[in-house]
Amino acid sequence: MKRGFLNRAKAKKALSSTTRVVHNTPIDDYPRGTKFSYGKVADAGPPEGYTEHQTFTKEMNAERLDHPEGRLLYTTIPAQYSNSSYDDEPIGWSECLITGSVKRQIYETPEFGRAPPQSDRVSFRIRPTPDMGLGMFATCSLKMGDLILSERPLIVTPVVARPDVQIPRSFTHEQIRQVILFEWEKNLEICVDRMFPENRKAFYTLANAHTEDGSGPIMGRIRTNGYGVIEKLYDKELAHLAVCDKLSYINHSCRPNVTQDFDVASFSFQLRASRDIKPDEQLFYSYCEVDSSATDRKRQLARYGFECICASCSGDTANSDYIRMNVDALISQNKIECEAWTRKPRHLRDDSVLRSSLDLLSDVENEGLHSSDSYPILVRSISEIYTQLGDMEDAKSYLHRQEAWKTAFKA
Ligand SMILES: [Zn+2]
CATH class of the missing domain: 2.170.270.10 (SET domain)
Known part of the structure; x- marks a missing residue:
């Protein structure tokens, strides 16, 4: 231990x-x-x-x-x-x-x-x-x-x-x-x-x-x-x-x-x-x-005398490294795309922004990056997309997740 x-x-x-x-x-x-x-x-x-x-x-x-x-x-x-x-x-x-x-x-x-x-x-x-x-x-x-x-x-x-x-x-x-x-x-x-x-x-x-x-x-x-x-x-x-x-x-x-x-x-x-x-x-x-x-984390963990075997440290770490080191930039870029989407006339909106936002959230959560200060921005964006699409139940659920994040990290 x-x-x-x-x-x-x-x-x-x-x-x-x-x-x-x-x-x-x-x-x-x-x-x-x-x-x-x-x-x-x-x-x-x-x-x-x-x-x-x-x-x-x-x-x-x-x-x-x-x-x-x-x-x-x-x-x-x-x-x-x-x-x-x-x-x-x-x-x-x-x-x-x-x-x-x-x-x-x-x-x-x-x-x-x-x-x-x-x-x-x-x-x-x-x-x-x-x-x-x-x-x-x-x-x-x-x-x-x-x-x-x-x-x-x-x-x-x-x-x-x-x-x-x-x-x-x-x-x-x-x-x-x-x-x-x-x-x-x-x-x-x-x-x-x-x-x-x-x-x-x-x-x-x-x-x-x-x-x-x-x-x-x-x-x-x-x-x-x-x-x-x-x-x-x-x-x-x-x-x-x-x-x-x-x-x-x-x-x-x-x-x-x-x-x-x-x-x-x-x-x-x-x-x-x-x-x-x-x-x-x-x-x-x-x-x-x-x-x-992964290389940096390995160096930071050396003092504890163990090597981490989590999924982000084993195997091909390139994709994991990319998400971890760019999480803020990726979420910030996503926010810009979401805002551009909401400005479009309704008949020109497809669900590509929703899909890419959910994919990004899935990547961020898979990597365990919930502590990122950008995490609530991403769930807020998703909530707003659902609102625009008239899906109030999902909109509320992601808004709720933003509140839960505040309790977890800003208590
Ligand atoms: Zn690890």
Whole structure:
């Protein structure tokens, strides 16, 4: 099982390391932005001659919002008190390692603290797959936009490892990397230790694809299972990752059928159907950019240590690549043709525009490109053609699909 978080171009920030710069030490002495290794590394743990440090704030008062801006602190969201129970927070709490300014940003979000939306039925289950370890499956029919699950993350941490360390100038690049990984793991351990036992158990049950690259067991699980909340929690250059329990069991496909969004106000992810789904279908999320070529997607997925075997990645990929890389242009061209058609006198209109629009929709949907911002434009065009043809039932059905798309992708 491999989990992804980089499904949007602007979210493309690999886990990298930065160090806090010690006073009077030139920045160039530190490997800012150094990418961590994948695969196997020889040395793990801190190098000889390194003295440990530990200086982050352990928050005692959950309501405090006046922490220094760039200072990382451990906090629980929503606030947890000695008498807190799951009756107060049925979907639990998130342990967070965030800066003072991100905490303020969260608490100042309009409607922060609202209850997450809940589905009125259980529509999924997690069970073994023949070839992908565990996976999540639909247990009933789902329509595009249907809410499958609201889930609060187990843990939220920065995308970059940023331990507060002072590293001897004599250390090599490799030794600095070892120190950063070692110290960061200790920071993460504090987060995990703060979890309720059920959450801690769920966290350690998650897959870890980074067992030989120097990542500790916690960082490895975060790298394997983290979803980016990059556009939602952001502090200067410090973006964040969130790891959930159930969402971590969704496998990858370049033809996804679910979409997720993080809602800061309820501090939870919503998982929704991105197209209609049949009972017992496996739910898939795309770990890569769906509008890129098969070669590009393969490169993006390499970090997860598997090769995608979806229909768009196997066999002759030329047609699939063409549709994916030109989806916006194709839909835009289609819209122009539809508009020209509606301007024609009625007796000159044939059904060729309807047929070409439906063919294009079929191609787009086959490739699983429902997340494209152009998708609603295409279904709207089809609805308008049906209206012009006097077929109000089909017109309404495609209009309804446009609304469902908004629920799925713009919730
Ligand atoms: Zn694929």
